[in-house]
Amino acid sequence: MIYSAHIYLLSGWTPSKKQVFVPYTEIFRKSIIYGTRICAVPPVDSINVEFIQFFSNLNQASRTVAIVWQYSNFPLEKAVAEEALRPLVGSKMNTRSSSVIWINGELKECRGVVSQFLRESNALSESSFEAQDNLYFVADGRGIAVIDTTKNIERSDSQPGRSLRLSRVVSLAHAYMSVLDDVIESLGDAAQARNKNAEIELKKWSEFMSACYFAEPIKQTTIELGTFYKSVRDRQKVMQYAQEVTEQLRLLAELVRIERNEKQERNNIVNQRKLTIFGLFLTAVSLVQCTQVTPKVAKDFTKLWSPCVLQFSAACFPVDETNELESKLQGDASKKARVRREAKTSNQK
Known part of the structure; x- marks a missing residue:
């Protein structure tokens, strides 16, 4: 059996009343769990759709990701996945997408299937894979593939298996990249505008980076998923984007500090002039009161x-x-x- 999934970022999508989200408390660190909710849709023709909302506790960073997945003897085609998702989200699918495949078998036998699924070519060689215990895995900008050489894929309606949890991990990387893209654009615009908006942007994105962004957001108890996440994170350059955002925040904070000091200095000069004029006025009044000219x-x-x-x-x-x-x-x-x-x-x- 082959587990395969396609992951889509949704833009401006509002769930219907039938789509009820519940808190998700697995895999991720506590700070991320606070804003993570999940909604599973009943399968249609063995194709399952799951929605995950990340960072829902922060309006500026809230992201919704759709996972379209299937257990089958053949990988799920992207066109089929999009056809299954479209009735639920309409035109809200973003062009940003990732793919996940978890296949049982030997490396030599499964390499070609995995390469076609991720790359639509035979570009992946055996040396492209990393090994962890009985697993071989490879990540790139389009997703991640895992070849399990010993076990069948776990399948349970009540407890999702490792393969579905892997899709949720990739979804988080997906959401991170989307938010970091927005942060870079917003901070750049705020720096050029040089107005009160700069402080607002600085505050809200600093809140996101301190509360929700982690280089290793997976619980330490899930070592396997942590390794997979690092591989996806590195190949999709999530950390590089985060470092750029951190540097932008630092520079914008310095800019805000300088402008605040300049404004304070200008205010001090104006206030000093006002005090001087007021002092002269009081002196004149005092003289008039003292002389009382009659x-x-x-x-x-x-x-x-x-x-x-x-x-x-x-x-x-x-x-x-x-x-x-x-x-x-x-x-x-x-x-x-x-x-x-x-x-x-x-x-x-």
């Missing part, structure tokens, strides 16, 4: 300061110069009077 105050001021003004005038204009100025002014006045009289006499003639 007619009596003005009369006393004139009486008190008149001698000083006269002394100042005398010092600035000595007596000789003053007399000379007065004589000149009087001469000018006499001359003007004489001119007026002559003009009047001339008119009378």
Whole structure:
């Protein structure tokens, strides 16, 4: 028997009332389990569909993945899987997809089947596989394949076997890549915009990276699945994306800090100017209140300061110069009077 599955990321999909999600508490670390829910759809023509919601506790990161799987003597074709999924999700299937195959048999016998399923070619050689106990496995950008050389695939309606759990592990890597893509784009836009949105983006994606992203998100008790996840993670470059996101978060945090300091400095300058103006105003008010200018105050001021003004005038204009100025002014006045009289006499003639 061959277990084969195709995994699809759903974009903007809303489940119907019949599709009830329940918490999923296996395989993953506690922080991931908090936001993981699962919904299994009754099989149609031996094809099963399972929906998994990851990070549902964080709106900005919530992702829904569909696993279309089948136990059969032949691998499930991708076109058949999409045909089975389409009535449930419509056009919400994302172009991003992965595949999983778990086959019982010998490496030499199964290599060609696995290669055709993952690569649609015979590109995978025996040396492409890694060994773990009685298992041979290989991961690439399109998914993962496992060849079990000793056991038949476990099949149970109540307890899903190792093969289905493997699909859920691959689904998590799938969800991680989708979120990290969004983070990189959002942080880039926020850095270019340089507004309050930068702090919002920084906060929400820092929350995701600290609460939900782990280099090894699989429980330590599931060593086999942990090894498979690492293989998928490395081939799909999940960690490289996460490192890039971490660096972007650091740089954006530094940018926000610098802009906040600049804004604070500008505010301090403005506040200092306001305080200076306010201080001058208070000084003026205090002077007015102290002097209380009234007619009596003005009369006393004139009486008190008149001698000083006269002394100042005398010092600035000595007596000789003053007399000379007065004589000149009087001469000018006499001359003007004489001119007026002559003009009047001339008119009378």
